[in-house]
Amino acid sequence: MKHRKMIHEGPDAASGRTQSLEPRISRISTDGKGRSRLSSVKSVQYVVNSPRPEKIASPQKQMIGLYCEGHKELYLHSFVSLRLLRGYFVFSALVLASLIIGCDEPKASKTTTAPAAAGKVEHAGVAIGRVTFVGTRPRLPALAVSADAHCAGRHPDGVPDESVVISDDGSLANVFVYLKDAPASDGAGREPALIDQVNCQYMPHAVAMQVNQPLRVKSSDPIFHNVHVQSIENPAMNLAEVQPGEQTVKFAKPEMMRVRCDVHPWMKAIFGVFDNPWFAVTGADGKFRIDNIPPGTYTLTAWHERFGEKTQTVRIDADGKVTQDFVYAP
Secondary structure, three states: OOOOOOOOOOOOHHHOOOEEOOOEEEEEOOOOOOOOOOOOEEEEEEEEEOOOHHHOOOOEEEEEEEEEOOOOOEEEEEEEEEEEEOOEEEEEEEEEOOOOOOOOOOOOOOOEEOOOOOOOOOOOEEEEEEEEEOOOOOOOOOEOOOOOHHHHHHOOOOEOOOOOOEOOOOEEOOOEEEEOOOOOOOOOOOOOEEEEEEOOEEEOOEEEEEOOOOEEEEOOOOOOEEEEEEOOOOOOEEEEEOOOOEEEEOOOOOEEEEEEOOOOOOOEEEEEEEOOOOEEEOOOOOEEEEEEEOOEEEEEEEEEOOOEEEEEEEEEOOOOEEEOOEEEOO
């Protein structure tokens, strides 16, 4: 398919500030006959390089779009931002579209067990425990969703702020627990992790994966979403999500990354990428379990997006089990 030049008009670049523009339509004709009937839709990425990538920490930004196979026309709804990085400009486009299909209901959070490590470990041990919060709890109001009629219809009272989820008994959910100094390995051969967009929320809120482990990014909602990954160690990523269909991505470096939807600002999530397979995320009961750990001494680490990091040295004996709890407080 041939692509004609796309011109995005923006504000004066001299200010050097990030600025957002209102969405508008960009049109690319592929056959010169003005035909617009769609045969099938696929996602496509366009990579925009800066003039001097060696001078910029993040040399590439991605424009995620939709194109029609064959010889049809391409219609893109796009947000455009203009960024100045050390005197050089990087343009990024976030493509918007909408296809109407039904959506699923969210599932309740449960105790999370770490995925099995690649290969069987002889005389492996297990680490289990629970993460709790004691003291005065943060008061986080529900997040308003009235700006979108579809979302408001499913959440008339707003959605909870999942950055802090504490049960009545003090159990703390969405805490990453992992071995910080375990032997590093590659997760390319593992089963994919998953993040879905259901009823205008990311499901689950906290997603753990190993470096190079596939991550399925999908949407079960009939409206447009996007997955904007705010990374430092890994390349910047902003994925348009339209049902049906999904995309698969990977992250090559360990990092904790915040995720947001630019269309629906209350939608937020956390990605945890680890350089070994020994990790877990606490569920609503605050519990975690990490299996198949080689015998040895490790730094067991708990990390929460608001309350920070806690560590504890643990020794895993051959065929042994270690119980280690973590307690957060104001």
